[in-house]
């Protein structure tokens with residue numbers, strides 16, 4: 001039986017993961033859950049973000065269901081780096097998966113774009129690039145100060161995430177992969193990405209390909225997001241592009257994500273893209289849709305493809321059935337989706 | 342009398358700079374122009390992008406009016422790095438200025454956003470960060486290959502561009518500056534930017550400030566671009582954010598830019614954000630609005646504030662007077678704006 005670690009986290013995080021758990025239970029009874037109290041509370045009490053013993057326990061699970069991390073009481077970056085990024089690196093979660101779909105019942109800020117028209121997935125590299133923490137500072141607090149950040153890219157790391165993107169594209173209708181980078185400026189890393197992309201592409205003759213600079217892609221995601229199917233890109237570009245993709249598909253209300261170790265040597269983390277929203281925490285009014293869609297990605301990762309599909313469809317139907325402007329109750333959304341799967 | 346070097350460049354570049362020149366002549370008679378034939382033609386003929394003797398001549402001008410560079414016959418990156426970026430670095434053009442305004446007569450892809458509502462300027466650092474070309478590759482074409490890119494940030498470089506942003510904000514109605522970075526991941530550079538920002542902000546008590554991570558800012562530029570006044574950011578983030586800002590203000594048709602050396606020790610370059618558009622080159626149908634607006638930025642930089650304002654207003658009026666769908670003639674747009682200033 002699958003073992004899932006639940007890290008509700010801060011703010012609305014615990015409220016939305018509770019609904020995701022409810023839905024998993026409805027579609028796949030018998031899952032074993034272990035709850036871990038990580039986030040601002042633990043940090044403020046103990047000064048620790050992720051004790052080694054807890055990380056060791058997490059490693060023994062099939063997947064991690066995460067709510068949201070972050071609270072105004074904690075300096076920015078501490079929990080993100082100490083928990084989210086640490087898990088991505090320590091658990092080799094090199095495929096950061098972010099689907100963006102314009103669902104019926106949601107509306108895009110873009111004029112004239114209709115539900116169904118946008119359906120893309122960004123495959124973002126998760127363990128390299130500018131996220132590795134390489135860099136430093138010299139002559140701090142003097143006029144001579146310099147600070148550096150280094151982007152590290154390996155053929156190993158680049159090729160494996162590109163291969164994952166092509167494998168996904170192969171299973172999709174349009175079978176198209178767009179590589180996004182900035183090869184005209186970041187020539188060294190860009191060249192490595194381009195060559196690895198060409199090499200993997202030659203293994204997938206049925207998949208069509210395209211290259212775009214990150215600035216052009218950022219513009220096209222606004223002017224013509226319909227054109228994208230699978231987008232593969234580096235860690236930092238992926239961070240930016242996925243937020244634009246979320247914005248044009250109605251904001252982060254429906255944005256799910258997975259930080260995936262495809263080989264399942266380590267557990268993968270699934271979480272909504274939204275934050276802990278301290279302002280509405282505890283009121284039972286947070287929308288759990290993105291958390292439940294993240295649970296669907298989790299099920300897919302565990303090989304439960306039919307269950308994943310049923311959850312995704314139930315969320316889509318629930319969202320489409322909402323009366324615009326009507327108040328939303330977190331638990332009722334979870335109940336309705338759980339009943340429908 | 343002002344001396345302006347004109348680099349029309351490739352494709353529609355020469356067509357649109359001709360109109361910009363026409364408008365400058367109408368508003369400020371007596372300017373001395375020198376035309377330089379740089380771009381794909383020179384490169385294909387000689388293998389050179391910017392001969393040292395030409396760069397020395399350019400240095401003797403008050404400003405450079407540039408059209409567009411780039412042609413399918415030249416490998417990507419060669420002209421960009423050899424000309425555009427080289428001028429930014431060699432002429433210390435550390436303020437990369439990109440205003441975005443939703444003009445009457447243009448329409449945003451964003452539903453319900455009306456002309457006048459978006460009016461922001463991105464002050465992008467132009468001489469540091471990931472654009473410095475620091476990096477390399479090891480074990481190329483082997484499975485052990487690694488490629489690096491390094492972002493270099495100096496207190497000197499960061500502080501001077503932030504100071505420029507505050508000075509601009511001080512002269513604007515809303516007097517608001519947003520710093521965009523990724524301090525939670527790029528901790529070394531982010532910390533330098535944050536401290537420099539706080540230090541300069543303390544010199545401008547009338548200017549309100551805000552910080553956003555680049556992913557959040559990319560989203561808000563789509564969901565709520567109205568909120569921004571002046572945005573200051575690093576070289577790469579600025580490249581991305583300005584294309585999003587251009588997209589939400591109706592694409593690159595009206596996007597002007599300046600690569601500015603504020604001290605005027607070196608000439609500054611002014612150019613439309615759009616490319617050389619080889620597909621419509623030579624037909625006389627390219628829209629010169631962005632090039633003429635770039636000329637207005639040039640005039641402003643030379644201290645001709647009244648002339649700059651008149652050119653900007655004339656372009657705005659011309660664009661507002663267009664019949665949607667009617668064919669556009671490059672020279673006629675230039676004539677109408679020149680007549681109106």
Ligand SMILES: CC(C)[C@H](C(=O)O)[C@@H](O)C(=O)O
Nearest residue numbers: 080081084085239525526556
């Ligand atoms: C919280 C932050 C470190 C993280 C990132 O930059 O990856 C977040 O923005 C995300 O996209 O998951």
Ligand SMILES: CC(C)[C@H](C(=O)O)[C@@H](O)C(=O)O
Nearest residue numbers: 184185215421422425426580
């Ligand atoms: C052409 C390219 C090198 C350049 C940049 O990245 O700065 C362009 O995108 C721009 O924004 O001016």
